[in-house]
Amino acid sequence: MTAAARIRDTAIELFGREGFGVGLRAIAEEAGVSLGLIRHHFGSKEGLRRACDDHAMGHLQELQAEQVGAGEKTATLLDQLAAIEDYRPFVRYFLQVLRSGDGPASLLIDRLTASTLEYLEAGVAKGMFKPSIDPPARARFLVLMKLGAMVLQHALAGDADDAYDRYIDVAALPGLELYTQGLLTDDTLLDGYLRQREGSSEETAARHERDPS
Amino acid sequence: MTAAARIRDTAIELFGREGFGVGLRAIAEEAGVSLGLIRHHFGSKEGLRRACDDHAMGHLQELQAEQVGAGEKTATLLDQLAAIEDYRPFVRYFLQVLRSGDGPASLLIDRLTASTLEYLEAGVAKGMFKPSIDPPARARFLVLMKLGAMVLQHALAGDADDAYDRYIDVAALPGLELYTQGLLTDDTLLDGYLRQREGSSEETAARHERDPS
DNA sequence: TCACGGGCTATACGCACGTATAATACGTTA
DNA sequence: TAACGTATTATACGTGCGTATAGCCCGTGA
Numbered sequence: 001m002t003a004a005a006r007i008r009d010t011a012i013e014l015f016g017r018e019g020f021g022v023g024l025r026a027i028a029e030e031a032g033v034s035l036g037l038i039r040h041h042f043g044s045k046e047g048l049r050r051a052c053d054d055h056a057m058g059h060l061q062e063l064q065a066e067q068v069g070a071g072e073k074t075a076t077l078l079d080q081l082a083a084i085e086d087y088r089p090f091v092r093y094f095l096q097v098l099r100s101g102d103g104p105a106s107l108l109i110d111r112l113t114a115s116t117l118e119y120l121e122a123g124v125a126k127g128m129f130k131p132s133i134d135p136p137a138r139a140r141f142l143v144l145m146k147l148g149a150m151v152l153q154h155a156l157a158g159d160a161d162d163a164y165d166r167y168i169d170v171a172a173l174p175g176l177e178l179y180t181q182g183l184l185t186d187d188t189l190l191d192g193y194l195r196q197r198e199g200s201s202e203e204t205a206a207r208h209e210r211d212p213s
Numbered sequence: 214m215t216a217a218a219r220i221r222d223t224a225i226e227l228f229g230r231e232g233f234g235v236g237l238r239a240i241a242e243e244a245g246v247s248l249g250l251i252r253h254h255f256g257s258k259e260g261l262r263r264a265c266d267d268h269a270m271g272h273l274q275e276l277q278a279e280q281v282g283a284g285e286k287t288a289t290l291l292d293q294l295a296a297i298e299d300y301r302p303f304v305r306y307f308l309q310v311l312r313s314g315d316g317p318a319s320l321l322i323d324r325l326t327a328s329t330l331e332y333l334e335a336g337v338a339k340g341m342f343k344p345s346i347d348p349p350a351r352a353r354f355l356v357l358m359k360l361g362a363m364v365l366q367h368a369l370a371g372d373a374d375d376a377y378d379r380y381i382d383v384a385a386l387p388g389l390e391l392y393t394q395g396l397l398t399d400d401t402l403l404d405g406y407l408r409q410r411e412g413s414s415e416e417t418a419a420r421h422e423r424d425p426s
Numbered sequence: 427t428c429a430c431g432g433g434c435t436a437t438a439c440g441c442a443c444g445t446a447t448a449a450t451a452c453g454t455t456a
Numbered sequence: 457t458a459a460c461g462t463a464t465t466a467t468a469c470g471t472g473c474g475t476a477t478a479g480c481c482c483g484t485g486a
Contacts, residue, residue: 021234098365098368099312099368100368101367101368101369101370101371101372102371105368105369106369109365109369127398128397128398129396129397129398130394130395130396130397130398132387132390133386133390134386134387134390137383137386137387138387138390138391140383140387141362141383141384141387141388141391142387142391142396144362144365144366144383144384145358145359145361145362146358147361147365148358148360148361148362148363148364148365148366149354149357149358149361149362150361151361151364151365152311152314152322152357152360152361152364153357153361154314155311155312155313155314155318156314156318156319156322157314158314158315159314170350170353170354170357171354171357172406173346173347173350173406173407173410174345174347174350174351174353174354174355175354176402176403176406177345177346177347177351177403178351178354178355178391178392178395178396179391179395179396179397179402179403180395180396180397180399180400180402180403181343181395182343182391182392182393182394182395183342183343183355183391183392183393184341184342184343184392184393185340185341185342185343186393187393189389189392189393190389190390190392190393190394193385193386193389194386197386
């Protein structure tokens, strides 16, 4: 393996375990190279970060293409990745990206939302999932909740290796229960919200009628 | 207002807006004091951090005691706080605490879980919420998802001021929908999980029977 | 009146970081 | 063989950080 690739992989590992605050010297030592070589190959810390992003995103896209339509249960793509030991460094890296918020975080969320939407719609067609009033919004919401919980759990666990397993332990039952039976006993809150939204959107439409700015 | 209090409030504001990586010099300038005074009053950066934690947690507890049982809709305590302009700095600070994962993050989650559990059980008693197989696990799960989504949204928005409002916009409808009707059309997944769990816990019990370590 | 202590400041120390530069080792090509 | 570019290293620079120290200002009590 070329030294540049080794540096990149080490960086993904260390960024994932300790966050992007980790120093280049630590990465250099862990990779068994000098500090200068990192700079030689990647130009700057941000350059190294970009290379890590590209590499990780490439892996994600690759797997996304492979497993399209292969999912059966309620597992998201990141779940499937985390279940495979070899991909855990990437999952950890992605969680750090999300936690930092910058860089390709929105891109990552958009991609996972898209694949989730696809998966949900297929499930709706098969009669497995209930239809939604606003399918894209539902997909995004579910992704946001799921990833958020994973990020949080990961942060709480002090980035321990078994953070993902512990997440599964605490989330499996309540998640299935919520997905199966919901939480509310009647529709009044949802109906109320829908009526209110309809009202305000009509107001908005009326305003636009008068002054279409 | 005493200078120490001004430093503390400024620190909560800046830590909340820019994260705990912010320098003491920036805090000192914003508070209109010298760098040394922070050290004089709080000993170290960690001391200042502790003072901020205590102050924010105190506010939370205070409000928690005030509003016990006052909640009506599906809003968590942090929602109620975020809705009041004056408390947004505290909400931002709490989100940063959760994001960092260290310090009182678990304590914060435990407290919110406890109040959520209380709220859920009251709702179950009133026939508003469906009962759960494992109420504490459900409460913790809901808190983890909700807070996680908030943290994520906050991180994505680059800590913009309207992050919370944008969160409400995207989460209100899908959230109500999920809470009202669930996601799955039948109970097979949940039943399957329960059967499997029962089986493995019987195995565990049997193992403990033989070798109660 | 004078010593004293706490609020407060100015300045400096040491460290870790990302960055920059110069030099070395080495395989490839003319 | 000689020239050259690439991989790689060692060392130094500048900066911002948290921390440390010495001293000033001033109200208070003996």
